[in-house]
Amino acid sequence: MTLSRRQFIKLSVSTITVLSTGLPFEAEKARAIGYNLKLRNATEYPSICHFCSGGCGIILHVRDEKLINLEGDPDHPTNKGSLCPKGAALGQVRENPNRILNPLYRPPGGKEWQPISWEAAIEKIANKIKTVRDTTWMNEVSRTDSLGLLGSAELDNEECYIMTKFIRLMGSNYNEHQARV
Ligand code: SF4
Numbered sequence: 001m002t003l004s005r006r007q008f009i010k011l012s013v014s015t016i017t018v019l020s021t022g023l024p025f026e027a028e029k030a031r032a033i034g035y036n037l038k039l040r041n042a043t044e045y046p047s048i049c050h051f052c053s054g055g056c057g058i059i060l061h062v063r064d065e066k067l068i069n070l071e072g073d074p075d076h077p078t079n080k081g082s083l084c085p086k087g088a089a090l091g092q093v094r095e096n097p098n099r100i101l102n103p104l105y106r107p108p109g110g111k112e113w114q115p116i117s118w119e120a121a122i123e124k125i126a127n128k129i130k131t132v133r134d135t136t137w138m139n140e141v142s143r144t145d146s147l148g149l150l151g152s153a154e155l156d157n158e159e160c161y162i163m164t165k166f167i168r169l170m171g172s173n174y175n176e177h178q179a180r181v
Contacts, residue, residue: 042068049087050154054078056087067094133170148174 057076074081103121136146
């Protein structure tokens with residue numbers, strides 16, 4: 001919309017007049033309307049922040065498969081709506097052009113990382129684990145000292161359970177956690 005100079009002055013004067021008549025400016029109401037407009041047609045998902053073991057509740061709003069808003073869940077007993085800076089910045093993990101989505105492989109002597117399929121990456125890792133286990137197995141004590149597992153603060157209880165079972169099954173006692181290093 002284009003306004004002539006005269007129309008602009010008229011509009012400004014009438015706006016000032018309305019504001020100066022003491023009509024209450026309902027900031028909360030305006031904020032709520034803005035909030036609803038921002039989230040229009042978005043689907044709401046309750047979730048948990050995965051950055052640390054605090055397990056703060058978050059609410060995600062997704063529109064057209066894009067995360068458009070993220071905030072602390074006011075009904076969650078742990079954080080009651082608040083988030084620390086890591087949790088508040090969680091959206092950058094989801095919507096980040098630098099995020100690596102596929103495995104990369106650098107062959108022996110190679111200088112460049114090459115993209116490979118998940119199947120090829122899993123097979124390579126499985127073969128390496130088997131070779132190390134077979135060549136270092138100690139029959140007298142039924143274990144190997146050459147395999148270890150380094151967990152992460154990003155793992156949940158179920159993932160930790162599976163990884164602990166896995167490394168025990170491989171015959172190693174070396175199960176560590178990145179947060180203690
Ligand atoms: S918001 Fe912060 S304190 Fe809460 S779980 Fe995430 S990283 Fe931990």
